[in-house]
Amino acid sequence: MAEDLNWAIGGEAGDGIDSTGKIFAQALSRAGRHVFTSKDFASRIRGGYTAYKIRSSTDRVQSVVDRLDILVALTQRTIDENVEELHDDSVVIYDGERSWDAEIPEGVTGVDVPLKSLAEDAGGAIMRNVVALGAACQIADFPIENLDESLEKRFASKGEKLVENNKQAARLGQEYVEENYDDLPEYSIDTTDEDLVLLNGDEAIGMGAIAAGCRFYSGYPITPATDVMEYLTGRIDQYGGTVVQAEDELSAINMALGAARAGARAMTATSGPGIDLMTETFGLVATSETPLVICDVMRSGPSTGMPTKQEQGDLNMTLYGGHGEVPRFVVAPTTVAECFQKTVEAFNLAEKYQLPVYLVSDLALAVTEQTFKPEEFDMDAIEIDRGKVVDEDDIDQYLDEQDRFQPHYDAPDGVSPRAFPGTDGGAHMSTGLEHNELGRRTEDTDERVKQVDKRNRKVETAEQEEDWDYREFGDEDADTLVISWGSNEGAMVEALDFLEDDGIDVRFISVPYIFPRPDLTEEVEAAEEVIVVECNEQGQFADLLEHDTLTRLKRVNKYNGVRFKADELADDIKAELEAEVTP
Amino acid sequence: MSSEIRFTDFKSDKQPTWCPGCGDFGTMNGMMKALAETGNDPDNTFICAGIGCSGKIGTYMHSYALHGVHGRALPVGTGVKLANPDLEVMVAGGDGDGYSIGAGHFIHAVRRNVDMTYVVMDNRIYGLTKGQASPTSREDFETSTTPEGPKQPPVNPLALSLAAGGTFIAQSFSSDSQRHTEIVQKAIEHDGFGFVNVYSPCVTFNDVDTYDYFRDSIVDLADEDHDPTDREAAKKKILEGDKEYQGVIYQDENSVPYSDLHGLDANMSEIPDGAPEDAMDLVREFY
Ligand SMILES: Cc1ncc(C[n+]2csc(CCOP(=O)(O)OP(=O)(O)O)c2C)c(N)n1
Ligand code: SF4
Numbered sequence: 001m002a003e004d005l006n007w008a009i010g011g012e013a014g015d016g017i018d019s020t021g022k023i024f025a026q027a028l029s030r031a032g033r034h035v036f037t038s039k040d041f042a043s044r045i046r047g048g049y050t051a052y053k054i055r056s057s058t059d060r061v062q063s064v065v066d067r068l069d070i071l072v073a074l075t076q077r078t079i080d081e082n083v084e085e086l087h088d089d090s091v092v093i094y095d096g097e098r099s100w101d102a103e104i105p106e107g108v109t110g111v112d113v114p115l116k117s118l119a120e121d122a123g124g125a126i127m128r129n130v131v132a133l134g135a136a137c138q139i140a141d142f143p144i145e146n147l148d149e150s151l152e153k154r155f156a157s158k159g160e161k162l163v164e165n166n167k168q169a170a171r172l173g174q175e176y177v178e179e180n181y182d183d184l185p186e187y188s189i190d191t192t193d194e195d196l197v198l199l200n201g202d203e204a205i206g207m208g209a210i211a212a213g214c215r216f217y218s219g220y221p222i223t224p225a226t227d228v229m230e231y232l233t234g235r236i237d238q239y240g241g242t243v244v245q246a247e248d249e250l251s252a253i254n255m256a257l258g259a260a261r262a263g264a265r266a267m268t269a270t271s272g273p274g275i276d277l278m279t280e281t282f283g284l285v286a287t288s289e290t291p292l293v294i295c296d297v298m299r300s301g302p303s304t305g306m307p308t309k310q311e312q313g314d315l316n317m318t319l320y321g322g323h324g325e326v327p328r329f330v331v332a333p334t335t336v337a338e339c340f341q342k343t344v345e346a347f348n349l350a351e352k353y354q355l356p357v358y359l360v361s362d363l364a365l366a367v368t369e370q371t372f373k374p375e376e377f378d379m380d381a382i383e384i385d386r387g388k389v390v391d392e393d394d395i396d397q398y399l400d401e402q403d404r405f406q407p408h409y410d411a412p413d414g415v416s417p418r419a420f421p422g423t424d425g426g427a428h429m430s431t432g433l434e435h436n437e438l439g440r441r442t443e444d445t446d447e448r449v450k451q452v453d454k455r456n457r458k459v460e461t462a463e464q465e466e467d468w469d470y471r472e473f474g475d476e477d478a479d480t481l482v483i484s485w486g487s488n489e490g491a492m493v494e495a496l497d498f499l500e501d502d503g504i505d506v507r508f509i510s511v512p513y514i515f516p517r518p519d520l521t522e523e524v525e526a527a528e529e530v531i532v533v534e535c536n537e538q539g540q541f542a543d544l545l546e547h548d549t550l551t552r553l554k555r556v557n558k559y560n561g562v563r564f565k566a567d568e569l570a571d572d573i574k575a576e577l578e579a580e581v582t583p
Numbered sequence: 584m585s586s587e588i589r590f591t592d593f594k595s596d597k598q599p600t601w602c603p604g605c606g607d608f609g610t611m612n613g614m615m616k617a618l619a620e621t622g623n624d625p626d627n628t629f630i631c632a633g634i635g636c637s638g639k640i641g642t643y644m645h646s647y648a649l650h651g652v653h654g655r656a657l658p659v660g661t662g663v664k665l666a667n668p669d670l671e672v673m674v675a676g677g678d679g680d681g682y683s684i685g686a687g688h689f690i691h692a693v694r695r696n697v698d699m700t701y702v703v704m705d706n707r708i709y710g711l712t713k714g715q716a717s718p719t720s721r722e723d724f725e726t727s728t729t730p731e732g733p734k735q736p737p738v739n740p741l742a743l744s745l746a747a748g749g750t751f752i753a754q755s756f757s758s759d760s761q762r763h764t765e766i767v768q769k770a771i772e773h774d775g776f777g778f779v780n781v782y783s784p785c786v787t788f789n790d791v792d793t794y795d796y797f798r799d800s801i802v803d804l805a806d807e808d809h810d811p812t813d814r815e816a817a818k819k820k821i822l823e824g825d826k827e828y829q830g831v832i833y834q835d836e837n838s839v840p841y842s843d844l845h846g847l848d849a850n851m852s853e854i855p856d857g858a859p860e861d862a863m864d865l866v867r868e869f870y
Contacts, residue, residue, distance in 0.1 A: 030870065197869035207865050213854035216666050218658075239859055240849035242665060247691040251658040254651065258631065258662025261649055262670065263852025266662065284652050379862035384854065402596070420852045421647035421663070421670055427625040429595075429641050431650035440597060440642060 003057055005033075005140055005189050006067050009129065010051035010081065011074030013042060019154070020072075020129035021052025022369070024136070025198060027150035028056045029371045031143065032192030036061040036490070037369040038563070040081075041308050049077050058190050062335075062370070062490030063566035069187065070139055072132045076100050089185035093135050095128070111135065111181055118172040123165035130166050134173025141188040144174055197374050201339040201365030201487075205295060206231030207377065208343025209267055213384050214293070215241030216259035216266040218252045220274060223307045224366040225297035228269040249274040253281045253294065260285075260292045261430070263420035265347050269295035269359075272314050273304065279321045282356060284432040286326040286455070289408065289416070291350035291357075291387070293343070298362040300561050309561030310363045312486050315540040318358040319515055325452070327459050329353070330514035332360040334471070334489040337376040338512060339365060344382055349466070352387040353415060353458045360514065362535070364487040364563040388417040395425045404428070406437040410450055414457030459516065468513045470520075478505035481527035482573060483520065483553075485511045485541050487563060488533050494566035499573060506573070514541070517548075524549040531556055531576055535563065590619040593628070595645040601636060606783030606794075609757035610704050611640055613781075614673065617767035618646075623671045629663045630673050631656040633685060636710035637677035637703075637783070654685030657692040657701065664699050666851040668842055671771070672699035679709045682718040682738050689740075693747040696775040698840035702767060703740065704757070704783035707792045714788035724791060740780050741821045741832060745814075750775040750838035752817065753831045756797050757783040762805075762829060769831055775838035782827065797827060804830030812836055 007024065011017050021037065029035045036055045042048035053068075055061050068085040071078065072093045079092060079102065086092070086108045094102040096112035104110035113135045115128035122131070130151070137144045151166045177184075199207075206228050209217065217236060219229045233243045241264075246252035252268045259266040270278065275296050285292050298314045300306035318330050329349050333342040339361055350357045390398055390405075398417050400406055405428045409416035416437075419426025433441040434448050442448065471489070474482075474496045484492055489510040499506050507527065511517060524530050524545070531554045532542035539555040546553055556572045558564055564572075593615035601607050618628060628646040632638040634653035641648035647670075651659050660674040681689050681703045692701065708726070709715040715728040719740070723732035744752045751773040755763040763781065770777025782797050809830070810816055817833035820826075842848065 197866055199869040203869070210865060211858040211862050213858075215849070215851035215854065216662065218662065235865070237846070241851060242845060242847055244661070244665065246658065247687055250655055251661075251688055251691070254655040254658035255662035255665075257651075258649070258659035258664075259666035259851065260662070261647075261659075262629070262663045262666035263850075264666035265851075265854060266666070280652050281655065288649065374863075374866050377866045379858040379866070382858040382862075384856050404596075420667075421629050422627055422667060422850075422852075424626050427628075427646050429646075429648040429650065431641070432652055433650065 003059070003190065005056045005069055005187065006053070006065065007056070007070045007136060008051055008053040008068055008082065009072040009074070009132070010049065010078030013048045013050045015050070015074050016129050017050045017052050020133065021054065023130070023150045023154055024133055024147070025054050025369055026153065027146040028054065029196045029198040030149050031146040032194040032196060033058060033189070034061050034196065035198055035369065035371045036063065038064045039367045049081060051078065051081070056189070058192055063494045064563070065565055065567055070136050072129070072136065073102065076102060079103065079105070091139050091185060093132050109184060111139065111177060111184070113173060113176050115173070118176060119169050122169035122172055127166055127169040130169040131173035134170030135177045137170070138174040138177040139184055139187060143191065144170060146191070195374060196371040197377070198369050198371050199336065200227065200367055200369045201333070201336045201361050202227030202297065203231050204336050204339035205269070205343045205359070205361065206235070208340040209347070210236055210239060211379055211382055212265060212344040212347040214265040214267050214347060215239065216256060216264040217241070217268065218244040218246045218255035218259070219268050219270065220246050220249050220252050222271045222274050224299055224363045225269045225271045225274070225295065227366060228295060228297070249277040250281065253278040253285070256292055257281060257285055257290055260290045261421070265351070267293040267295060269297060271297050271299050272301045272317070275314060275317060275321065283322045283324060283326050285356040286328060287432050288430040289354040289455070291354050293346045293350050293357050293359055295359040295361065297366045298360065306561050308363070310535055310563045311559060311561065312362050312535040313540070314360065315514060315536070318360055327355055327455050329355065329357045329462070329516070330360060331357060332486050332512055332514050333365065334486060334510045334512050336365060336368060336370045337372050340377050342512060348385045349462070352385055353462050354387065354418060355458060360486070362487050388415055390417040390419045390423065390426065392424045395419060395423060399425070400438070404438055407439045408435060408437045408451060408454070410437055410454050413461040414454050415461065463516045468516045468518050470509050470511045470518045473508040473510070475505040475507055478507040479528040480504065480506045480577065481523060481530045482506055482508045482533060483511065483530065483545065484533040485514065486534070488535065491564040491566045491569050492533060495570040495573065498567055498570035502574065504574065504577070514544070517544070519548060520545060521549045524551050524553070529577060530554060531573055533564070533569065535559060588619050588622070588624045590615040593618055593625055593644050593646060595643055597642055599643045600639070602787045604786040605636065606706060606757040606785065607637055607640070607704050609760060609763065610702065610781045610783045611643060613755070613757065613760060613763040613767050614675070614702060615644065616764045617771055618671065618673070620764070620768050621771045627669065628671045628673065629660070630675065631660040631663065632674070633676040633680035634711070635677035635680045637675060638680060640675045654680050654683070655688065656680070657685065657688040660699050661692065661695065661697050664697050665842065665847055668848055669850060674699060674701045676703055677710065678703060678705040678707060678719045679717045682740055686718070690743060690747045693744050693749045693776055693778065696748070696750055696838065696841050698775055698842060700767065700770045700777040701779070703780050705740070705780050706783050706785035706789055708785050708789040710785045710788060721791065739821065739824055744778050745818060745821055745833060749778055749833065750835040751777040751831070752833040753779045754828055755779055755781050756801055756829050757781050758794055758798070759829065762803065766831060773834065773838065775835070775840045800827045801829050802826045804828055804832065
């Protein structure tokens with residue numbers, strides 16, 4: 001059978017779907033299998049359909065596909081929701097003792113396991129999902145010892161007894177299937193001794209922040225950004241930092257601004273509605289030339305939109321949001337590992353150029369757990385660049401003729417030295433009002449132009465000094481060029497294989513920088529067909545590229561709340577290419 | 584260094600553009616004196632302000648300062664203080680800035696109890712936008728936007744603070760320079776959030792809450808038999824609301840500031856050149 005294993009558990013919110021899924025994902029990853037997870041959840045705590053899906057293989061996996069091999073169904077709805085993805089060799093694990101009569105689709109094998117009774121035998125009904133995991137191990141011929149390790153990790157803090165009970169629950173599930181079913185589709189998934197870690201984008205951002213020396217985080221809970229805050233809570237403290245849960249986003253960004261001005265590396269994270277609230281202060285951050293990382297984990301909008309659904313609709317807001325004209329950088333990681341790397345980079349950029357950096361992620365990245373080699377989170381490679389900071393000893397060089405420090409000194413590269421509060425001789429004022437080099441309010445026409453130019457010159461300097469690169473996949477000489485940003489990269493990389501199978505060669509460029517961004521004019525000109533893929537309706541990134549390259553581009557957009565799947569994306573691209581052929 | 588510091592060291596070379604006679608002059612002078620008295624110097628002081636005539640204070644003082652957006656100075660001060668506990672942080676604003684647009688932050692700053700000082704220049708009017716009703720304007724106070732008065736009771740900032748768990752609640756009058764300075768000094772010395780509502784008359788737009796009015800009606804708590812550590816007594820005085828008190832109305836002597844409760848004593852501006860030494864442990868957690 002296929003090396004790929006596509007497994008899912010589904011039920012009602014509150015059924016422990018997430019933690020069960022995570023336990024199994026960790027077991028697979030510890031067994032050296034690559035894992036890619038996705039979650040389907042509704043915006044409510046109890047009730048409502050929820051599912052946790054795992055795709056797993058001995059090769060790298062970067063996308064979900066429309067195929068399920070083993071489904072643990074705690075409700076009939078779980079089966080109904082996934083019926084399209086079931087195939088002839090699919091197995092559905094369900095509990096016939098439960099009140100519903102499971103309707104198993106034709107051709108699919110139903111495995112009826114008394115989950116609740118067996119769990120009670122092991123010490124408590126609450127472990128019924130673990131019984132199902134044991135059953136899944138038997139069906140997939142997956143060594144249950146890997147599951148044991150994962151259960152230990154999960155329950156160790158709650159005592160030896162609980163760990164043992166859970167292991168027992170899994171055994172009972174395994175044995176039940178072994179004894180009662182002998183004619184099941186044959187799965188036998190390999191394990192490897194590869195070293196892998198399993199984490200999601202929010203966790204990667206949190207980890208990147210700590211690694212980059214971020215010490216102050218203030219935020220207000222919002223899906224799907226809250227995990228960043230929850231990750232940092234308790235961990236950042238170990239490095240002398242803190243997390244403050246602010247009363248709202250207005251407060252969150254202002255606290256972070258205060259901490260940044262005091263010299264800390266500071267960050268806040270939120271989602272679209274929170275970015276709206278932060279926008280006024282965003283202008284202050286830029287005008288006062290304060291280094292700050294503002295993370296927007298996008299979800300579906302506008303307004304409260306679909307809080308638990310995927311979308312890349314905030315690009316324009318991060319790029320243009322705020323009154324007046326405000327220089328900022330917009331960096332958008334394309335993979336979970338990049339969430340880590342780009343967070344580190346965002347802090348360096350913010351401090352080197354003393355401006356706000358939007359770190360734009362999205363729900364798909366935030367909730368996807370994915371396996372990586374630990375080297376992709378290379379702590380030794382991290383270099384911290386605090387930019388131009390002045391101390392007691394060299395402050396004299398930066399004082400005016402009246403010994404006043406000039407925080408907005410009109411430096412040739414646009415970046416003036418900064419003095420952290422507490423530095424002798426550096427006392428100065430900064431303001432959101434237009435100001436002169438001393439930081440004092442001015443409406444003088446020349447001063448105004450000078451400061452606007454100074455702030456913009458930082459961008460010009462950065463455009464020259466930094467690599468605003470892209471990543472490239474597929475066939476470099478192909479006639480068809482696909483460009484995307486953000487979390488679409490994984491699905492697109494896998495879609496390349498599907499397209500190749502259909503004889504379509506594609507060059508694929510994945511762009512992690514929105515502003516500044518690489519100039520793709522040559523690449524666009526070299527291609528016959530250019531398609532821009534993004535999870536929004538209007539094609540915000542495509543608009544930008546059209547503006548840059550002065551070329552009409554084709555678009556593949558998805559905005560139903562669900563991320564691209566590799567096979568589906570390949571079909572969409574094919575359809576877009578064929579649309580051209582018929583006049 | 585503190586012994587050499589005089590309050591004039593906190594003055595910037597910029598002349599205030601406040602109207603001659605504005606109460607904010609006295610409020611600011613008292614703040615500068617209190618800072619000098621408590622042994623601070625401009626290089627260890629951070630002033631945050633919002634928007635309004637009051638908010639301009641950072642411009643006229645010499646220290647590290649941020650003049651931010653309307654109503655949000657308290658969160659800025661919170662971030663500054665938590666990131667560097669060695670700094671003396673003062674937040675200043677107006678009654679509109681603090682009790683209207685920033686009211687939410689006010690309540691939460693009070694209950695967060697970060698060790699900083701909040702001075703509100705309460706002129707019971709919007710000065711900078713030229714004379715509209717503010718949250719502390721009287722019910723029948725006629726302004727350009729309330730020709731027949733706001734017809735709603737004014738907020739009682741002292742009561743808000745007490746209800747939110749305030750650990751230092753005081754009021755002063757900007758033209759009583761000595762008392763005002765003393766009171767701000769006590770607020771600075773308080774371990775936690777020191778809140779001072781300062782009557783700071785607007786001579787241009789408020790002809791009701793004038794110097795004469797305050798001079799005639801102010802009651803100094805020092806002249807009354809008031810024990811500021813007695814919360815019940817403070818509550819009574821605050822809720823009666825029929826007198827304009829000056830002095831420390833309530834002080835919790837057992838106040839534990841936010842940083843102490845959260846074990847925060849590091850200056851967060853100091854970080855290593857690379858990732859922390861044990862950073863690989865963060866990755867290993869994900870095995
Ligand atoms: C978001 C926003 N809304 C409105 C304003 C306009 N505005 C400037 S000052 C002010 C009121 C200030 O009143 P107060 O805080 O009482 O200070 P005062 O000027 O009386 O000292 C307003 C509404 C603004 N700057 N920003
Ligand atoms: S308008 Fe009122 S508050 Fe503003 S400076 Fe003039 S007197 Fe002071």
